[in-house]
Amino acid sequence: MGKNNMVKKGEQTEEKIVEAARAIFHEKGFHGARMQEIADSAEINKGLLHYYFKTKDALFEKVFGIAFHKMFGIMANAMNSDLPLPEKLEKFVGIYMDVLAYNSFLPVFVLSELNRNPDKFIRKIFSVSGRPNMEPFFNQVKAEIAAGRIKDVDPRKILMNTMSLCVFPYVARPMFQAIMNISNPEFKKMMQNRKEEVIELITVMLKP
């Protein structure tokens, strides 16, 4: 009980730290984030913060790992199912748009950190268990093309276009809102219908 309480307290504290760190790293990136700010936001002091995570790097790794999994675990999940192609793409777009709706900062964070250190990322993506393996998807597309059911398009470009249409509006959100004078609620409304619109676009793109 004494021990149990302590463990529980410790877990709670660690959760608070990770959540505070997530928010701040996502918003400001690795170099922009301050350990002091994370400690304040988690309502503890720097000493304790370093007790849980010895270095800023360690804490960052924790946060980035979670974000990485959110971004690529999903992809693997949708892509490695054995749904027929149209349903698979629909599922992919659906899950992605849902995650993005609740994690606005996620893509900018992952993509800019990834840009800051591409080599590390490549190592990571090849070591992680849930690595998105695109071959099954690519083969499926080729089979559909061979059967004449879709247009002859490079499968890599299908993935590229689909992701662009899903993710970019979030990456460039402040830009779009500024140049087109869109309020926050209005933006959210635009994104609600987007799921269907993207699927329709992809469908048109693949029509033979």
Next chain:
Amino acid sequence: MGKNNMVKKGEQTEEKIVEAARAIFHEKGFHGARMQEIADSAEINKGLLHYYFKTKDALFEKVFGIAFHKMFGIMANAMNSDLPLPEKLEKFVGIYMDVLAYNSFLPVFVLSELNRNPDKFIRKIFSVSGRPNMEPFFNQVKAEIAAGRIKDVDPRKILMNTMSLCVFPYVARPMFQAIMNISNPEFKKMMQNRKEEVIELITVMLKP
């Protein structure tokens, strides 16, 4: 001549500084960049660097201003011409893809810094002279819709989709290369044909 030489030397030095700063800020962002590194890269010392740009912020503003102009001046340029809609979109995509090909880091830089400080950006975009005004374009689209020449699509979404397809592959370049195992030359080759592919996609999207 003494004076002329000095002025010229000064200009050369400033150019070297700005170019070095551009490369480093683009790659590492504001907080990731170090004044020491910029000085080294420009082959001068920190003292002289601060002689030309009193603060890191001032230097950053210079660099960001140029990037901003590259990214949005173009947009304004293409959008405020009085070409008919299909040609206008073609021009827009064409110019954009060319700029991106030679400025790979540009969009991640602008977008992530913009995300770091959206308010400042909004102020900037409303004050800068070359501000991209989208109204003429939007009106043009509405006219085309009214005339039944294109499908009834929200003009803001046309812009959003077009930009997504152009810019996102560069923003997510390391990701795409990693998950699809694409080499640098291969990526560049993929991007070469992309201009036409994007235009075709937009065309299909607008077909009544």
Next chain:
DNA sequence: GTCTATATCATGATAGAC
């Protein structure tokens, strides 16, 4: 304009009491 040396300050990290 250019350099060296230095001031100043903020930040990540540690030590040690409770």
Next chain:
DNA sequence: GTCTATCATGATATAGAC
């Protein structure tokens, strides 16, 4: 586990000689 106090470093910025 949690806190306070402190260290050590590294980064921006300035002063002043040439």
